[in-house]
Amino acid sequence: MEPDFSPLAEFLGDEFDGYLISADGSDSNQLYLSGFDAPDPYTTLYTPEGTHLLVSTLEYGRAKKESRAATVSRLSDYDYMAKVAENPHVVAKAKTVAEFVADHGVETLAVPEDFPLGVADALRDEGVSIEAETDDVLTTIRAVKDDDEVEYIHDAQDANEASMQAAEDLIRAADIADDGMLRYEGEPLTSERVKEEIEVTLLRHGCALDETIVACGADAADPHNRGSGPLYANESIIIDIFPRDKETKYNGDMTRTFVKGEPSAKIREWFDLTEEAFHAALDAVEPGATGEDVHDAVCDVYEAAGENTLRADQSAETGFIHSTGHGIGLDVHELPHVSQHGEELKPGHVITIEPGLYDPDVGGVRIEDLVVVTEDGYENLTEYPVELVVE
Amino acid sequence: MEPDFSPLAEFLGDEFDGYLISADGSDSNQLYLSGFDAPDPYTTLYTPEGTHLLVSTLEYGRAKKESRAATVSRLSDYDYMAKVAENPHVVAKAKTVAEFVADHGVETLAVPEDFPLGVADALRDEGVSIEAETDDVLTTIRAVKDDDEVEYIHDAQDANEASMQAAEDLIRAADIADDGMLRYEGEPLTSERVKEEIEVTLLRHGCALDETIVACGADAADPHNRGSGPLYANESIIIDIFPRDKETKYNGDMTRTFVKGEPSAKIREWFDLTEEAFHAALDAVEPGATGEDVHDAVCDVYEAAGENTLRADQSAETGFIHSTGHGIGLDVHELPHVSQHGEELKPGHVITIEPGLYDPDVGGVRIEDLVVVTEDGYENLTEYPVELVVE
Numbered sequence: 159m160e161p162d163f164s165p166l167a168e169f170l171g172d173e174f175d176g177y178l179i180s181a182d183g184s185d186s187n188q189l190y191l192s193g194f195d196a197p198d199p200y201t202t203l204y205t206p207e208g209t210h211l212l213v214s215t216l217e218y219g220r221a222k223k224e225s226r227a228a229t230v231s232r233l234s235d236y237d238y239m240a241k242v243a244e245n246p247h248v249v250a251k252a253k254t255v256a257e258f259v260a261d262h263g264v265e266t267l268a269v270p271e272d273f274p275l276g277v278a279d280a281l282r283d284e285g286v287s288i289e290a291e292t293d294d295v296l297t298t299i300r301a302v303k304d305d306d307e308v309e310y311i312h313d314a315q316d317a318n319e320a321s322m323q324a325a326e327d328l329i330r331a332a333d334i335a336d337d338g339m340l341r342y343e344g345e346p347l348t349s350e351r352v353k354e355e356i357e358v359t360l361l362r363h364g365c366a367l368d369e370t371i372v373a374c375g376a377d378a379a380d381p382h383n384r385g386s387g388p389l390y391a392n393e394s395i396i397i398d399i400f401p402r403d404k405e406t407k408y409n410g411d412m413t414r415t416f417v418k419g420e421p422s423a424k425i426r427e428w429f430d431l432t433e434e435a436f437h438a439a440l441d442a443v444e445p446g447a448t449g450e451d452v453h454d455a456v457c458d459v460y461e462a463a464g465e466n467t468l469r470a471d472q473s474a475e476t477g478f479i480h481s482t483g484h485g486i487g488l489d490v491h492e493l494p495h496v497s498q499h500g501e502e503l504k505p506g507h508v509i510t511i512e513p514g515l516y517d518p519d520v521g522g523v524r525i526e527d528l529v530v531v532t533e534d535g536y537e538n539l540t541e542y543p544v545e546l547v548v549e
Numbered sequence: 550m551e552p553d554f555s556p557l558a559e560f561l562g563d564e565f566d567g568y569l570i571s572a573d574g575s576d577s578n579q580l581y582l583s584g585f586d587a588p589d590p591y592t593t594l595y596t597p598e599g600t601h602l603l604v605s606t607l608e609y610g611r612a613k614k615e616s617r618a619a620t621v622s623r624l625s626d627y628d629y630m631a632k633v634a635e636n637p638h639v640v641a642k643a644k645t646v647a648e649f650v651a652d653h654g655v656e657t658l659a660v661p662e663d664f665p666l667g668v669a670d671a672l673r674d675e676g677v678s679i680e681a682e683t684d685d686v687l688t689t690i691r692a693v694k695d696d697d698e699v700e701y702i703h704d705a706q707d708a709n710e711a712s713m714q715a716a717e718d719l720i721r722a723a724d725i726a727d728d729g730m731l732r733y734e735g736e737p738l739t740s741e742r743v744k745e746e747i748e749v750t751l752l753r754h755g756c757a758l759d760e761t762i763v764a765c766g767a768d769a770a771d772p773h774n775r776g777s778g779p780l781y782a783n784e785s786i787i788i789d790i791f792p793r794d795k796e797t798k799y800n801g802d803m804t805r806t807f808v809k810g811e812p813s814a815k816i817r818e819w820f821d822l823t824e825e826a827f828h829a830a831l832d833a834v835e836p837g838a839t840g841e842d843v844h845d846a847v848c849d850v851y852e853a854a855g856e857n858t859l860r861a862d863q864s865a866e867t868g869f870i871h872s873t874g875h876g877i878g879l880d881v882h883e884l885p886h887v888s889q890h891g892e893e894l895k896p897g898h899v900i901t902i903e904p905g906l907y908d909p910d911v912g913g914v915r916i917e918d919l920v921v922v923t924e925d926g927y928e929n930l931t932e933y934p935v936e937l938v939v940e
Contacts, residue, residue, distance in 0.1 A: 215859065
């Protein structure tokens with residue numbers, strides 16, 4: 159399916175002639191607008207009449223075949239190398255792009271917020287008008303997924319579940335040594351070993367491995383700590399996996415918290431409370447509700463139980479110290495926000511729901527699923543069971 | 550070892566009070582300057598007196614422990630959420646950063662070329678002076694590696710050699726069916742299957758898999774085609790692997806071209822010519838020579854043999870249609886350029902040497918090693934043999 163770019167045309171209106179992106183294919187806006195992926199930066203110009211690419215000679219043949227552009231130009235069409243001989247690279251590039259946009263009758267450009275300043279200022283020196291849009295126009299279009307995109311994300315989440323199962327199975331198969339350390343096949347079972355199992359499983363399912371979190375004990379109390387070293391019985395182990403399908407480039411995301419052995423009363427209490435917050439958040443997901451409503455549902459549960467939250471204290475370092483979730487698609491983190499000031503939810507938004515509690519003296523607990531907002535509520539794209547204790 | 554940032558202090562001189570980066574840890578300049586890695590954007594301010602970080606509450610504890618910053622501030626120290634409630638995100642961020650840099654006595658900032666335009670213009674609206682530097686000052690510092698960094702790259706290249714061996718072994722173990730298709734364990738041997746073998750091997754060696762090229766026949770004639778589908782006997786198979794060590798974040802890079810069976814006379818001729826060009830390039834690598842000198846050495850060999858090059862014809866679509874190489878480090882492609890207009894080589898530069906020839910009617914041939922420039926020449930960090938035919 160071709161994305162519907164009419165909101166972008168509407169945004170441009172009379173104020174702007176076109177929308178310009180200068181980035182490589184790892185930039186999701188670039189990938190989405192151009193329909194093309196290349197490892198070095200290239201330029202995409204959107205106008206309501208059509209999309210035009212400017213690429214190196216090296217990418218020319220492939221861009222003509224693979225991109226959704228109406229026309230593809232080469233840097234060499236604008237004598238780029240002669241410009242490089244006489245100018246800093248960024249100025250040579252700006253002079254080339256200025257000629258390219260002029261060829262398409264464009265004088266005033268809107269660009270994404272993260273458009274490179276060097277190119278922007280050099281283009282301004284060439285007389286091109288450029289303004290960074292703060293309306294998130296392209297990311298707002300991207301936030302609403304069509305059926306194909308939802309299926310890509312579901313596929314990535316399926317691979318994710320296979321890798322979570324592999325991780326859980328490894329913890330289940332481990333023995334508990336006298337000092338509480340988990341051991342597997344005569345070796346300490348480490349965070350690194352479990353991550354390797356996860357990553358190899360993802361690979362076998364066509365997903366690229368990004369960073370993975372397997373964090374035990376005090377490590378788990380820091381939501382962004384990836385974890386390292388041996389895993390221990392009776393402590394919480396947070397496993398958070400966010401794989402990217404190598405073919406489609408869409409992401410999955412899921413978190414489970416496991417205890418091998420006997421959880422402390424506090425961890426058990428936190429887990430049950432987090433599961434309650436998790437369901438409260440899910441119950442709040444429907445079109446017309448905001449990301450903030452969903453976040454508030456979680457904060458309400460935690461605060462009612464006497465736990466600290468960032469909503470209550472924005473410098474809190476323990477308790478519920480992150481957002482409830484985030485949109486997900488070509489980027490792991492994208493619109494809508496599922497947090498304070500989160501936007502209105504719309505059918506086709508795909509979001510994570512991931513409440514958690516953290517304290518270095520206790521450990522960490524987090525539960526995360528991934529859901530798509532539907533016309534009358536949501537559909538959960540995650541089937542993995544939510545259970546704390548691994549027997 | 551701590552990097553030597555004195556060239557950055559010199560660059561700032563009297564014109565700028567500080568150097569600012571706003572990016573996540575996947576931005577190599579950010580990672581290098583801050584000594585910190587986080588998945589969401591954060592802000593690093595360098596001044597000749599010290600480096601200062603501005604991070605979310607979530608990253609605060611880890612940033613204090615892990616970064617090389619003299620001080621770490623939180624967004625909440627500047628009442629960020631109150632600003633978000635009243636402004637677009639990018640404006641709220643700029644107002645926060647403006648207060649942060651003012652706290653450090655900074656009014657005039659240099660930033661990297663790829664600094665996000667939205668934040669830059671919003672900071673300008675707050676009265677902060679910002680200029681994108683076109684001197685590549687930070688990337689020039691990063692281009693010169695210390696002994697630790699060379700070792701990190703060497704380690705990544707060692708992992709790379711293990712994965713290349715795994716790929717070559719798979720091709721060696723394959724049978725040739727009547728139609729020329731390679732078969733392994735009763736299945737067609739595909740590009741995808743070989744990539745999986747490469748990627749699993751890299752994973753076992755602590756490297757993240759990026760994209761990998763295993764391209765056969767006409768696919769191999771397009772230098773950026775990743776390849777897909779069955780591999781065939783008697784055709785060239787280009788395997789180009791660029792893994793990143795997950796711990797150190799430094800990259801390796803290597804390419805070999807294989808033929809299972811009998812290469813055509815043309816492929817054999819191209820391979821021998823490319824090996825000659827490869828050695829000519831290596832012979833040109835020494836301090837004081839430029840990246841352009843090295844590139845010229847390759848073009849001279851190819852052009853003398855009657856092959857087309859981008860140097861001779863900048864819109865060439867067959868022949869030698871890319872650069873001779875590139876610097877490598879935290880980025881797969883970084884300074885110095887090893888191409889037309891390439892910079893002077895200095896001891897500590899780590900560069901690839903990768904001549905190749907391409908034509909859809911013939912296929913492709915490329916040979917690539919990775920070397921470090923030394924005081925009196927270079928040291929090759931690659932030990933993998935250069936041989937075309939896989940028996």
